């Protein structure tokens with residue numbers, strides 16, 4: 001699935017791509033996203049939150065989005081679940097895994113993933129769909145693939161224990177080919193669709 005990443009893009013740019021048939025859009029900043037979701041509500045698009053999740057934004061995210069990709073702490077999952085309204089479908093979530101081991105990166109360490117998945121799986125407002133990663137940026141395709149393969153192996157390990165996950169959210173404009181080769185089911189593509197993200 002192609003997720004069009006529309007952060008820093010205008011609502012008109014989103015509408016243009018939606019008119020060309022694109023259905024799923026990714027946003028990283030809550031305020032900016034909710035403004036667009038509101039103006040474009042006539043289009044019935046699907047909205048994915050892909051940015052870092054602050055605790056005090058979980059209610060707004062749970063109310064306005066269909067998917068959240070960057071869950072890496074149980075407390076965030078609990079807050080999203082509690083804020084999801086009974087009339088809404090469960091919020092689809094991916095757990096973010098730190099596949100590069102960089103200290104600066106968010107995401108749960110692969111060794112802690114099983115515990116986090118167990119904590120998220122039974123939350124009533126959420127539907128755990130799979131895993132997401134933002135690997136270390138590199139032009140080295142072999143290194144891109146090693147990192148994407150690690151995420152796929154994490155998913156396979158959870159599924160071997162009955163997790164039933166169907167989503168690997170990995171790959172962006174510069175590395176989507178390697179991600180697809182390693183089994184991505186969602187690629188998150190911004191600049192390759194919209195051009196470089198200049199404000200205004």
Ligand SMILES: *Cc1c(COP(=O)(O)O)cnc(C)c1O
Nearest residue numbers: 005050172173188189190191192
């Ligand atoms: C911005 C962003 C993307 C899209 O990146 P491009 O290089 O513009 O394709 C994908 N995923 C996340 C989490 C992002 O923040």
